Each structure stands twice: as structure tokens, then as C-alpha cells.
Amino acid sequence: MADKASIAVVGTGWWATTAHIPALIEHPRVGKIILVDQNPEAARAAAVKYEIPLAHCYTTISEAKAAHPDLQGAIIATTHHAHYPAAKEALDAGLHLLLEKPMTIYAREAKALVDLAAARDLKILMGYTFPYLPTVAQAKHYIDDGLIGEIEYVACSMSSVTYDLLLGHPERFEPAGGYAVTGPTRETYSEPRVAGGGQGVLQITHLAAMMFHLSPGMRAETVTAFMNNLKAKVDVIDAMAVKMNTGALATVGSSGNLRPGDPGSVEVHLHGNRGRILVDGFTGEFFMHLHDGRQEHVPRHSPGYPAATPVDKFVSILLDGAIPLFPGAVDGLFTVELLEAAARSAALNGMPVQIADLYA
Numbered sequence: 244m245a246d247k248a249s250i251a252v253v254g255t256g257w258w259a260t261t262a263h264i265p266a267l268i269e270h271p272r273v274g275k276i277i278l279v280d281q282n283p284e285a286a287r288a289a290a291v292k293y294e295i296p297l298a299h300c301y302t303t304i305s306e307a308k309a310a311h312p313d314l315q316g317a318i319i320a321t322t323h324h325a326h327y328p329a330a331k332e333a334l335d336a337g338l339h340l341l342l343e344k345p346m347t348i349y350a351r352e353a354k355a356l357v358d359l360a361a362a363r364d365l366k367i368l369m370g371y372t373f374p375y376l377p378t379v380a381q382a383k384h385y386i387d388d389g390l391i392g393e394i395e396y397v398a399c400s401m402s403s404v405t406y407d408l409l410l411g412h413p414e415r416f417e418p419a420g421g422y423a424v425t426g427p428t429r430e431t432y433s434e435p436r437v438a439g440g441g442q443g444v445l446q447i448t449h450l451a452a453m454m455f456h457l458s459p460g461m462r463a464e465t466v467t468a469f470m471n472n473l474k475a476k477v478d479v480i481d482a483m484a485v486k487m488n489t490g491a492l493a494t495v496g497s498s499g500n501l502r503p504g505d506p507g508s509v510e511v512h513l514h515g516n517r518g519r520i521l522v523d524g525f526t527g528e529f530f531m532h533l534h535d536g537r538q539e540h541v542p543r544h545s546p547g548y549p550a551a552t553p554v555d556k557f558v559s560i561l562l563d564g565a566i567p568l569f570p571g572a573v574d575g576l577f578t579v580e581l582l583e584a585a586a587r588s589a590a591l592n593g594m595p596v597q598i599a600d601l602y603a
């Protein structure tokens with residue numbers, strides 16, 4: 244195996260230039276960095292900022308792979324609707340993936356990627372971050388050890404400061420020092436044909452993936468949902484009820500209408516037949532109460548955001564053959580199924596949607 248990883252970043256907008264490219268530059272086990280963006284200006288601006296050779300900029304993955312046969316992996320950080328074609332092109336080129344959320348917009352697309360990766364013996368790591376936090380990892384450890392028993396009910400709630408993005412005003416979301424290089428466009432998170440949805444695909448994707456990560460074997464079967472767009476073209480407020488294949492029931496809700504300064508919540512509260520565990524990725528809070536009376540509590544604090552961790556884990560996959568902690572086949576696919584079914588249900592004024600029908 245190579246000593247250093249050669250990685251392409253596909254989509255060099257806000258998140259890639261804020262999180263992934265800096266993490267690659269800092270990583271001692273990353274060698275060549277290739278930038279791919281359909282907008283050559285975005286790739287060039289990122290190259291200039293991070294002192295990557297301009298000759299390493301391309302507009303398609305195929306061109307990049309043809310010029311650099313040593314490429315091993317691609318980080319897909321395009322706008323949401325482009326995830327599927329970009330990820331497919333990268334898998335076709337024989338590259339392992341670090342794939343940003345949501346995996347795809349449609350379950351059929353996610354399943355096609357899972358099948359293609361399996362057929363080519365390639366790995367897909369989803370770009371989720373919250374499960375790396377110590378309190379979430381602790382919850383996972385306790386649940387895997389059977390402390391709360393069989394999961395019967397999950398209450399998931401996420402509230403965040405995303406309304407301006409969903410309205411198409413990324414300039415109001417800009418950090419004090421400005422975007423690192425290129426910020427999101429007005430369409431990135433507000434235009435359905437680009438974003439593929441609103442708060443669901445942007446934020447609930449984190450929440451639902453955390454739920455599936457913490458509940459091994461659980462997968463949605465039937466979903467009913469209501470959504471409110473407020474003044475946006477995409478959903479801002481979501482309320483979903485879910486029946487799982489295990490018989491467990493879940494509620495999944497979210498609001499994007501918080502104001503700056505409010506840390507919000509990304510809270511998964513799992514109830515089993517032996518006790519319950521609550522974890523919140525934004526505040527770091529952890530609470531466990533078992534039926535035998537045992538309790539543990541980590542109060543709210545500022546756990547930070549592990550933005551660079553996905554790149555580090557991806558490098559281990561490429562160089563050491565590590566197994567993805569959040570594989571596309573579970574955290575990616577199951578989350579897309581839930582979100583697509585919820586969007587379909589909301590369009591039918593809350594009529595239940597079967598996951599199986601997404602594939603009919």
C-alpha cells in the first residue's frame with residue numbers, strides 16, 4: 244500500500260474549502276490533493292488559497308483520474324442533487340468515497356451507489372460528524388453492550404440556525420471573517436432542483452443518521468410526515484412518525500428557524516426495554532436512566548464540531564484498509580429512505596408511505 248493518500252475533492256465550495264481541504268493539507272499522511280469542480284473558478288480559487296498547483300484542477304473526475312492514475316479516493320462535496328452523478332463517476336473510476344450528506348436525494352440512487360461500491364469492492368464513508376463526539380460514542384458503546392435492551396421508541400429532535408440558507412440568503416449566514424474561499428450560492432440550499440429539499444436533507448440527515456448509527460439493525464418501514472416551508476421554497480419545519488422494521492416507533496422533528504447564538508439541538512433519545520439514553524450532538528449532553536435505577540449524566544457543554552475527523556478516517560480507509568464507521572450501506576442509505584419517504588408523505592398531506600414503494 245502507498246505511504247501517502249492521493250485524494251480528489253469534488254465540489255470546492257463552502258464546506259470543502261472550510262473543512263475538507265484544510266484537513267487534507269494538515270494531514271501528515273496525505274500526499275497529492277486534486278481539485279474537481281464543474282465551475283473552474285471555484286477550483287482555481289481553492290487552489291490559490293491553499294497553495295495547491297493549478298495543474299491539479301479539473302472539471303470532471305474522469306479527467307482527473309486519467310491524469311492521475313494514482314488517485315485512491317474522492318471526497319464528494321457538491322450540491323445535493325449532484326451527489327449521485329459525482330459519486331457514481333468516482334466509483335466508476337475505481338475510487339473509494341467520503342460522501343457528504345445527504346448520500347443522495349432518492350433511495351434508488353443511494354441503493355445504486357451501495358451496489359456499485361460492493362461490486363467494485365470500494366468503500367463509502369458518509370461525511371457525518373456528530374457520532375465521533377465522545378458522548379455519542381459512549382452512548383453507542385452502552386447500547387451495543389445491551390444496557391438499554393431492545394429499542395422500542397426513539398424521539399429525535401433537531402433545531403438549528405438554517406432558515407437564511409433555506410431562504411437563499413447565504414450572505415446572512417456568512418461568518419464574521421467571511422467564507423474561507425467560496426461560499427454557497429443563493430441556490431445551494433434554497434432551490435429544490437439543486438438542494439433536493441430543505442431542513443430534511445440539510446439537517447435531519449444528521450439526526451436520522453445518528454439514530455440509525457445508535458440503533459443497529461433498525462431501518463424505516465413506514466413513514467408519515469408533515470412539513471412547513473414558512474416563506475422558503477423548501478421545508479423548514481418537519482414532523483415525522485416512523486415505524487421501523489424491528490417494530491420500534493420513532494418521531495423525528497426539526498426546525499431550522501433558530502437565531503444566531505442559540506446552539507440548537509441534535510438530540511436522539513432512545514428508549515429500550517431496560518432503560519433510556521439521550522445524547523445531543525450540539526450541546527454534548529448525555530443522560531442515561533436504566534430500569535434498575537443506574538443513572539449517568541454529562542451536562543450540557545461545548546463539545547466542538549469534529550469537522551476534520553471524516554478526512555482522518557478516510558485516510559485510514561485508503562491507507563490501512565479501515566472499515567467505515569458510517570458506511571453508505573447503512574447510515575447513508577437508511578437515512579435517504581427515511582427522508583424521501585417523509586417528503587413523499589408530506590406532499591400527500593401525511594399519508595403513510597412504505598419504504599418498499601420507493602423502489603417499486
Ligand SMILES: NC(=O)c1ccc[n+]([C@@H]2O[C@H](COP(=O)([O-])OP(=O)(O)OC[C@H]3O[C@@H](n4cnc5c(N)ncnc54)[C@H](O)[C@@H]3O)[C@@H](O)[C@H]2O)c1
Nearest residue numbers: 254256257258280281282285320321322325343426427431
Ligand atoms: N458535514 C457538515 O457539517 C456540512 C456542512 C456544510 C455543508 N455540508 C455539505 O457539503 C456539501 C457541499 O455544500 P456547500 O455548502 O459547500 O455547497 P457549495 O454550493 O458552496 O459548493 C458546492 C460546489 O459543488 C460544485 N458542483 C456542483 N455540481 C458539481 C458536479 N457535478 N461536479 C463537480 N462539482 C460540482 C459547485 O460548482 C460548487 O462549487 C453538501 O452536501 C452539504 O450538505 C456538510
